[in-house]
Amino acid sequence: MNERILDFFTKDALEAARANNTYRTLRHISSPEASHVTIAGKDTVLLASNSYLDLANVPELKRAMADAVLEWGTGSGGARLTTGNKTPHDELEEFIAKFKGEEAAIAFNTGYMANVGTISALCGKNDFIFSDELNHASIIDGIRLSRAKCFVYKHNDMADLERAIEAAKAEFFAQSTSASAALSDAGNAKQVARAFRGLVVTDAVFSMDGDLANLPELLRITKAHGVLLMIDEAHATGVLGRTGRGLAEHYNCEHADVTVGTLSKAVAAEGGFVAGSKQLIGFLKNKSRSFIFTTAMAPAVAAAALRNLQFIDAHPERVQQLRDNVKFFCDALRLHGLQVPQTESAIIPIIIGDEAKALRISETLQNEGVLIPAIRYPTVAKGQARLRASLMATHTKEELQTAATAIAQIIKSTN
Ligand SMILES: Cc1ncc(COP(=O)(O)O)c(C=O)c1O
Incomplete structure (x- = not known):
């Protein structure tokens, strides 16, 4: 291996990450995902999982997935548009559509691929995307891939969003009028x-803050301006609304034009999806590159996602x-005197600020048998490091009380 050239590509970034306390390593967990896990031989309360309903380790759901492996084998063997599409994929999509109250749905291998593949299929370089400043990386990557003009609006600031749409429209129509005028001499104005x-x-x-998008206001603004609305329900499906159907159920309002979600968090399987009109889903099946150019998820995974959704x-x-x-x-x-935002989601941020301090608090908590990760730059802004607690339906009140007391004590005693 040419270490000198490898250094040229990697050394500065690695040294900077170490110096900033942002160098990451993998944590080893030696038991299945559940409200308690084993870390380094120690029983630990897991306040860090996206498996909000704690379905990953439920005996009847595990058995259903094992049965699906026996029936469908270990892999799909092809892309969805070639030989990969099996009965469980179709059944899963049908059920997602029903669960979300939409005409149709399409499953992707991950939520990341759903966002990337949907945004880059819908938008191209002549289009405009308006994106909340705290949107997930998969949305940001989808926007980059689309090459559309992107306007980032202030977090959850509906006035700023409206200003951005108006400014983009004004610029667009000014340019297209002058281009039309220039070309009309040549008789090309219509083009x-x-x-x-x-x-x-x-x-x-929002995955690091736990707060919610203002769907009613977003619907009003997008309708008024004749633009599309896409919502990523990764942390909302199975969590928000009386029956876990997501943001629209929470607000008791209509759905966005495009609803994206994941099957890997509350649903506790793997995969992503888009739900919406038949036209949207047909379009994505034809145009979404992260759907087309990849092997279909294993049928047993699709069957497990379906079974878990039916359970919810x-x-x-x-x-x-x-x-x-x-x-x-x-x-x-x-x-205990800690400031935590009012939230309806299962994500509770406890802002610490300093990266190194957040890391020390998280390590001390782990030594006491409570796992809450320290989230640091670049996942959140510099100086906004935090403990990101996420809860499960099965945590007991006693566990939560003990954890809250430990968190407060350790924060107070850590410099
Ligand atoms: C808001 C959001 N969207 C999309 C994703 C990607 O989903 P998946 O893990 O299924 O790729 C995540 C997390 O991973 C997320 O937090």
Whole structure:
């Protein structure tokens, strides 16, 4: 190996990450994902999982997936458009559409691929995308891939979003009028005139802050301006709304034009999806490169995602249990004098600020048997390091009380 050339590509970045306390290593967990896990031989309360309903280790769901492996084998063997599409894929998409109250759905191998493949299929270099400044990396990467003109609006600031749309439209129509005028002499004006195509895209639940997008206001603004609305429900599906159907159920309002989600968090399997009109889904099946140019998810994974979604559908009380836990834990933290935002999601940020301090607090907590990761730059802004607690429906009140007390004590005693 040519170490000198490898250094040229990697050394500065690695040294900078080490100097900034942002160098990452993998944590080794030696038991399945559940409310308690084993780390270095020690029983640890897991306040860090995206498996909000704690379905990854439920015996009947594991058995269903094992049965699906026996029936469908270990892999799909082809892309969805060649030989990969099997009965479980179709059944999963049908159920997602029903669960989300939409005409149709399409499954992707991950939520990341759903975002990247949807945005880059819908938008091209002549289009405009309006993106919340705290959107997930997969949305940002989809926008980059689309080559559309991107306007980043201030987090959840609907006035700033509206200003951005108006400014982009004004610029667009000014340019297209002058281009039309220039070409009209040549009799080409019709070719130049083109409608303004805009897409507003936002997380439903912001993954590092746990707050929610303002769907009713987003619907109003996008309708008023004739642009599309896309919502990423990665942390909302199975969490928000009485039965876990997501942001629209939470606000009791209509859906966005494009709803993206993941099957890897509350659903506790793997994969991503888009739900919407039949026309949208047909378009994505034909145009989304991260759907087309990859091997289909294993049929057993599709079967597991379907079975887990059916479980959520049949057990709305589990969603309520999660909500009760969030309220209990936030109240307990506040009683200890910690500031935590009001949230309906299962993500509770405890802002520390300094990267090194957040890391020390997280390590001390782990030594005491509670795992809450320190989230640092570049995942969040510099100086905004935080403990990111995420809850499960199955945490007991006693566990949450003990964890809240430990968090408060360790924060107070750490410099
Ligand atoms: C908001 C958001 N969107 C998309 C994703 C990607 O989903 P997946 O893990 O299924 O790729 C994540 C997290 O991973 C996320 O937090």
